[in-house]
Amino acid sequence: MRAQHCKRPLRTQLVVACFAAVSGLALALGANKPAVADEQLTLVKQTDVGGKGLGAFDISFVDPRLQLYILADRTNASVDMLDSGDGSFIDRVGSLCPPGNPAPHLCFQGVVLNADGTANNNLSGPDGDLIVQNKEIWAGDGDSRIKVIDLATRSFVTTISTGGKFRVDEMAYDSRDHLLAAANNADTPPFITVFDTNAKTIKAQLVFQKGSSNANVDAQNGIEQAQWSPTTGLFYVSVPQVGSDPSIGGVSIIDPHTSSVIGTFLVKNCTPTGLAVGPHNEALLGCSAAFGTPATTQTVIINLKSSDLDEVDGAVVARIPIGGSDEVWYDRGTQHYYLGARSNTDAQGKPAPILGSIDAVTHKLDPSPPSSTSSHSVAADQKTHLVFLPVGLVPASSTTPDPNNPCPMTGCIAVYKAMGEGEQMAQEHGH
Numbered sequence: 567m568r569a570q571h572c573k574r575p576l577r578t579q580l581v582v583a584c585f586a587a588v589s590g591l592a593l594a595l596g597a598n599k600p601a602v603a604d605e606q607l608t609l610v611k612q613t614d615v616g617g618k619g620l621g622a623f624d625i626s627f628v629d630p631r632l633q634l635y636i637l638a639d640r641t642n643a644s645v646d647m648l649d650s651g652d653g654s655f656i657d658r659v660g661s662l663c664p665p666g667n668p669a670p671h672l673c674f675q676g677v678v679l680n681a682d683g684t685a686n687n688n689l690s691g692p693d694g695d696l697i698v699q700n701k702e703i704w705a706g707d708g709d710s711r712i713k714v715i716d717l718a719t720r721s722f723v724t725t726i727s728t729g730g731k732f733r734v735d736e737m738a739y740d741s742r743d744h745l746l747a748a749a750n751n752a753d754t755p756p757f758i759t760v761f762d763t764n765a766k767t768i769k770a771q772l773v774f775q776k777g778s779s780n781a782n783v784d785a786q787n788g789i790e791q792a793q794w795s796p797t798t799g800l801f802y803v804s805v806p807q808v809g810s811d812p813s814i815g816g817v818s819i820i821d822p823h824t825s826s827v828i829g830t831f832l833v834k835n836c837t838p839t840g841l842a843v844g845p846h847n848e849a850l851l852g853c854s855a856a857f858g859t860p861a862t863t864q865t866v867i868i869n870l871k872s873s874d875l876d877e878v879d880g881a882v883v884a885r886i887p888i889g890g891s892d893e894v895w896y897d898r899g900t901q902h903y904y905l906g907a908r909s910n911t912d913a914q915g916k917p918a919p920i921l922g923s924i925d926a927v928t929h930k931l932d933p934s935p936p937s938s939t940s941s942h943s944v945a946a947d948q949k950t951h952l953v954f955l956p957v958g959l960v961p962a963s964s965t966t967p968d969p970n971n972p973c974p975m976t977g978c979i980a981v982y983k984a985m986g987e988g989e990q991m992a993q994e995h996g997h
Contacts, residue, residue, distance in 0.1 A: 604932060604933070604986070605900060605902055605923055605925070605932045605933070605984055605985065605986060606932075606933055606984075606985050606986075607921060607923055607933070607934070607935050607953060607982040607983070607984055607985075608982060608983050608985060609935065609972065609980055609981070609982055610653070610952075610981055610982065610983045611652075611653040611980075611981035612957075612972050612973050612978040612979070612980055612981070613648060613653050613654065613655055613978055613979040613981060614655070614973075614976055614978055615637075615639065615642070615646050615655055615658070615977070615978070615979065616655065616658075617639075617641070617642040617644070617658065618641050618642055619641060619959050619975075619976040619977045620639060620641055620642075620956060620957070620958060620959060620976065620977030620978060620979070621640075621641040621677075621958050621959045621961070621977055622640035622641050622677050622685060622690065622958065623637055623638060623639050623640055623641065623943060623956050623958065624638040624640065624691075624692065624693045624694065624695075624735075624943060625637075625638050625693065625694045625695055625735075625736055625893055625943055626638070626695075626893070626943045626944065626945040626954060626956060627695055627696045627697060627945055628650050628945045628946060628947045628948075628954070629650075629697040629700060630650070630947050630948050630949045630950075631700050632697065632700055632717070633649060633650050633651045633947065633949070633950070634647060634648075634649070634650055634656075634697065634717075635647070635648040635649075635650040635945060635947070635954050635979075636648075636695055636696075636697065636703060637695075637943070637954075637956055637979065638691070638692035638693055638694065638695045638705060638706075639658065639692070640674075640675075640676055640677050640690050640691065640692065641676070641677065641977070642658060642660075642676075643660055643661055643662040643663070643673065643674040643675065643676035643691075643692075644658040644659055644660035644661070644674065644692070645658065645659050645660055645674075645692055645695055645703055645705050645715065646658045646979075647659070648954070648979060650947035650950060650952055650954070651947070651950050651952075653952060653954070653979070653981035657720060659703070659715050659720050659721070659722075660673065660674045660692070660713075660715075661673050661674070662674065662675075662676045663675055663676070663709070667709055670725065671707075671709065671711055671713070671725045672713070672722035672725065674691050674692045674705075674707050674708075674713065675689060675690055675691040675692075675707055675708035675709055676690065676691070677690050678690045678708055687733070687752075688708070688732040688733055688752040689708040689709075689732060689733065690708045690733065691705075691706065691707035691708035691709070691733055691734075692705040692706065692707055692713070693705070693706040693707065693708065693733045693734060693735045693736075694706040694734060694735045694736040694737045694748060694749070695737075696737055696738070696739055696746075697717070698739055698746065698763050699741070699744070699763070700717075701716070701717055701718065702714055702715060702716060702717060702723065702763075703715040703717060704737065704739075704746060704748075704761075704763070706733060706734025706735055706736075706737065706748055707733065707734060708732065708733045709727075709733075710727060710728050710729065710730035710731060710732060710733065710734055710750060710753075711725045711726060711727050711728070711734065712725065712726045712728070712734055712748060712761065713725050714726070714766065723766075724766055726761065726766060726767075726768065728748070728750055728757075728759045728768070728771070729771075730750040730753040730757070731752075731753055732750060732752035732753050733750070733751075733752055734748050734749070734750055734759075735748070735749050735750070735751045735752070735790075736748070736749055736751070736790060736791045736792055736893075737749065737792055738792035738793045738794045738801055738802075738803075739763070739794060740794045740799075740801065740822050741794075741796070742796065742799060743822055743823070744762065744763045744764050745760055745761065745762060745763065745769065745822050746760070746761040746763050747759070747760050747761075747792050747794070747801045747803070747820065747822075748761065748792070749789045749790070749792055749803065751788040751789050751790060752788060755773055755774055755775035755778075755785065756773075756774045756785055756788045756789045757771050757772060757773045757774060757781075758771065758772040758774070758781075758789070758792070758801075758803060758820065759771050760772070760820075760822065760825050769825060770825030772820065772825065772826065772827060774789055774805065774818070774827075780824075780825060780826040780827065781818070781826070781827045782827065783805060783808065783816075783818050783827055783830055784808055784809045784810075785805045785806075785807065785808065786807045786808075786809065786810065787806040787807035787812070787837075788806060789803050789804070789805050789806075789818075790803070790804040790805070790806060790838065790839040790840070790841070791803070791804050791839060791840050791841040791842075791852075791893060791894070792804075792841070793841050793842065793843045793849065794822075794843075795843045795847075795849075795870065797847060798847070798870060798871075799822070800819055800820060800821060800822070800828075801819070801820035801821075801822055802817050802818070802819055802820070802841060802843065802849060802870070803817065803818050803820065803841070804816075804817055804838035804839060804840065804841040804851060804852075805817065805818055805830065805838065806837045806838055806839060806854065807837065808830060808832060812837075813834055813835050814832055814833070814834055814878060815832075815833055815834075815836050815837050815838045816830045816831055816832045816833060816838065817830065817831045817833075817838060817841065817849065817851065817868065818830045819831075829875040830875065831868055831872065831874075831875060831880075831881040832875075832877070832878045832879070832880070833851065833866055833868070833878070833879055833881075833882060834878050834879055835853075835864070836851055836853035836864065836866050837853055837854045838851040838852065838853060838854070838866075839852055839853075839854040839891065839892050840852020840854075840891045840892055840893050840894030840905065840906070841894065842894045842895055842896040842903055843870070843896060844867075844896045844901075844903060844926040845898075845901060845926055845927065847869060847870045847871045848867050848868065848869055848870065848883065848926070849867070849868055849870055850865060850866070850867050850894055850896065850903045850905075850924065850926075851865065851866045851867070851868065851894075852865060852889075852891030852892065852893070852894040852905055852906075852907070853865055853866060853889045853890075853891065854889070854890060854891060854892065854909065863888070863889020863890050863909070863910065863911065864885050864886065864887060864888070864889050865885070865886040865887075865888050865889060865891065865905065865922070865924065866882055866884070866885055866886075867882070867883050867884040867885075867886070867929055868881040868882055868883060869881050869882075869883050883929075884929035886924055886929060886930075886931050887931065888905065888907055888910055888920065888922045888924070888931060888934070889907065889909070889910055889911070890907050890908060890909025890910040890911065890919070891905040891906055891907045891908075891909075891910075891922065891942075892906050892908070892942035892943065893906050893942060893943045893944055893945075894906070894922075894944065895944050895945050895946055896926060897946040897947075897948050897951075897953070897984070898948045899946075899947070899948030899949060899951055899984075900946075900948075900951060900984045901925070901926045901927055902923055902924060902925055902926055902932065902984065903922070903923075903924040903926055904921065904922060904923060904924075904944045904945075904946055904953055905920075905921070905922030905923075905924070905944065906921070906922075906937075906941055906942045906943050906944040906955065907919060907920050907921070907922045907934075907937070908937065908938065908939050908940060908941050908942045909939075909942075910922070917939065917967075918936070919936065919937045919938060919939050919941065919970065920934040920935065920936055920937050921934055921935050921936075921937045921941065921944065921953070921955050921982065922934045923984075935982070936970040937955060937957070937970055937980075938957045938958065938968050938970055938971040938972075939966060939967075939968045939971075940956075940957060940958030940968065940971070940977075941955050941956060941957050941958075941980075943955070943956050946984070951983060951984040951985070952981055952982065952983060952984075953981070953982040953983075953984055954979055954980075954981055954982075955979070955980045955981075955982065956977075956978075956979050956980075957971055957972060957973055957977055957978050957979070957980050958971075958977050959973070959974060959975060959976055959977035960974040960975075
């Protein structure tokens with residue numbers, strides 16, 4: 567059932583045009599500002615998305631120009647929209663596909679169940695999502711299709727099949743060339759589809775398999791989060807396992823002009839899933855698992871300009887003691903990385919899920935609030951300094967402890983405010 571909320575217009579292209587020059591200058595200046603010292607993340611709101619509540623979800627994204635947060639909500643078979651200025655719920659777009667998923671596929675798969683009643687993530691959707699040119703949502707679905715949504719009308723425009731068997735997951739947008747790279751991470755072998763977002767057509771597909779003509783990467787455990795760097799003009803995609811050794815993963819580099827992989831940074835003991843491009847030609851890898859000792863997992867930061875493509879860990883510039891992450895995010899406004907580290911563990915190897923906060927300049931782990939075991943998705947608004955962390959409801963049949971879940975009955979989107987020490991003290995004293 568669709569939540570009953572009055573529609574209101576999103577920030578329009580006209581507003582963006584009026585302030586583009588000013589905001590561009592502000593962002594340019596902000597990129598050179600020092601990171602906020604000892605940043606604090608304070609929970610300021612818990613947003614109920616209505617409908618059936620929030621149980622199963624996937625990737626989230628923020629467009630700061632539109633002041634818009636979106637979330638792939640599988641429970642309601644929709645893309646949910648929040649105002650990233652105040653965290654309020656705006657609307658949702660989408661509905662559950664009818665049995666048989668007939669054309670024109672203007673719907674989402676929702677939560678698809680296996681025969682034993684468990685969720686089949688590879689067939690469920692929506693999955694990856696982002697906003698293209700401040701006017702369209704591109705969302706991957708479990709039927710191996712991209713679903714394009716017009717933000718002005720909040721309705722589907724078209725669908726594009728990637729030809730795979732399973733979901734279209736995480737994606738990245740090259741705003742310079744108007745290209746989008748999306749991963750079919752659950753297919754064997756996994757592959758990247760490069761779309762022309764203007765023509766809404768497929769430009770190329772890169773198969774992550776040893777010997778393939780345009781990738782030649784032996785990805786034995788899928789592929790994960792993709793990013794595009796405006797500095798290098800290249801796509802990057804995290805690869806949890808490269809080759810037969812499960813302790814070796816990497817980040818593959820894709821040239822959007824040749825639609826080919828031109829190299830892979832190799833890392834050890836990380837199993838990269840999350841990927842976020844930060845300042846100084848660096849990128850943070852959210853590591854999803856631990857190998858050997860210590861029992862806690864890690865987060866790795868690499869130098870994207872490194873020439874050490876043949877040496878394992880040759881590009882690594884920092885390691886931070888936090889792991890178990892899925893989606894990770896870089897916020898230019900605070901110069902911090904945020905991590906949906908739901909599988910993080912403490913020094914004794916016990917579950918310790920947190921919303922990770924890492925200073926992108928000093929590589930220091932800042933105070934990171936405890937989170938839910940369901941919170942694997944994260945995004946932030948660089949202008950309002952709000953950080954969005956979806957939290958899933960706890961099913962009545964669940965036997966897994968989730969003591970830090972702020973909304974176990976319905977699920978919600980937890981909204982945090984990033985504040986420096988001075989701001990934190992002023993708030994505590996009522997100023």
